[in-house]
Amino acid sequence: MRFNITNADRAVNPTEMTRAMLEAPRTTVDANDHTSLLDLTLGPSWDRCEIAPRDTNKLQRLALNETRNGKMFKRLLKNAKSYMAKDDPKWFSRRTYYAAARGETDIVKYMIEEERVEVNDDRSADTPIFLSRDPVEFLKGFKLQDRPATFLSVAARGGDEDTVKVLLDAGAEADHAIEFAAMCDSRTLVRLLWERSGNDAVQGAFVTAVDREDTGMFNLLRELGAKVDDDVRVALIEKAQEEGLESMVRLLDHDARVSAAKIS
Structure with missing residues (x-):
């Protein structure tokens, strides 16, 4: 299953797209970074949509956990860092572990250098x-x-x-x-x-x-x-x-x- 984001989707129904992403099987996210949809959630037009903040946060957190794209990860974390640090401060160390296990070198390096994850904490x-x-x-x-x-x-x-x-x-x-x-x-x-x-x-x-x-x-x-x-x-x-x-x-x-x- 893949999401194809069209101009009509952007203009008409971002709420349903968010729901679809949140309810999609986990393998969907594993196979696809969904850059188009994530770009939409990070863009200024999103603020005009009737989307509950918790749904936006959940979508971004799901993407942060699954994306292997270093650039997308950095964009998402910059936007989500404030509530991630508050809601789940141990997430940063846990995500670094998963990145190390999956060979996501750019993400590991970013978490160590920019987010100050301690490499010997575990x-x-x-x-x-x-x-x-x-x-x-x-x-x-x-x-x-x-x-x-x-x-x-x-x-x-x-x-x-x-x-x-x-x-x-x-x-x-x-x-x-x-x-x-x-x-x-x-x-x-x-x-x-x-x-x-x-x-x-x-x-x-x-x-x-x-x-x-x-x-x-x-x-x-x-x-x-x-x-x-x-x-x-x-x-x-x-x-x-x-x-x-x-x-x-x-x-x-x-x-x-x-x-x-x-x-x-």
């Missing part, structure tokens, strides 16, 4: 891949992919290099982003993140590589200088054996022998 949401380190226990199944994450981690999960760089330049802490970079098989992001990542996150990247039976990612981490902790290796060998990941069993056994030889 660090408490970043969930490690380890349920426990003593003994070693991992997240499994859908929890591995869909666990709560920071702006940086969701950008890495989507493999969006530009958004990741914007967030890092703004001071985002790496936390567990490297695990998500390994999950989406982005060699570039793993290289970018590994020196900024703590040991648990690097161990998590190894876990992700084994879980995906990704020997290339495992070897890349080793080439970068990362090492598998002994307790993690033991748990990963057991996991690989249980799941029939023979290539990973061989790789982990080889890694254990190489590490032992270096120690001796």
Whole structure:
């Protein structure tokens, strides 16, 4: 479904157009920024129409949440900022999260630079891949992919290099982003993140590589200088054996022998 805005529509029935937009299926907005209709709501002629302010606000908020067009987003937010900040002050951080997840780099950058969204506000949401380190226990199944994450981690999960760089330049802490970079098989992001990542996150990247039976990612981490902790290796060998990941069993056994030889 698409809205075709004609001159007759503009002159005669903006009220019905607003209702149609507000009642349209969500996928309608996902597929189309509806620039013509939004231009109408932002124009001076709109003030002469019998449209309840709450409907105009609702329409603009819907568009702000769904548009991927950076220029349209800025126009809408300039007009809506006063009531958005009052009605839902946490919206700015939440919208930045969605922009990071969807690779909307321009919107992420705008929210950080112009709206002063703090890139590390959501660090408490970043969930490690380890349920426990003593003994070693991992997240499994859908929890591995869909666990709560920071702006940086969701950008890495989507493999969006530009958004990741914007967030890092703004001071985002790496936390567990490297695990998500390994999950989406982005060699570039793993290289970018590994020196900024703590040991648990690097161990998590190894876990992700084994879980995906990704020997290339495992070897890349080793080439970068990362090492598998002994307790993690033991748990990963057991996991690989249980799941029939023979290539990973061989790789982990080889890694254990190489590490032992270096120690001796």
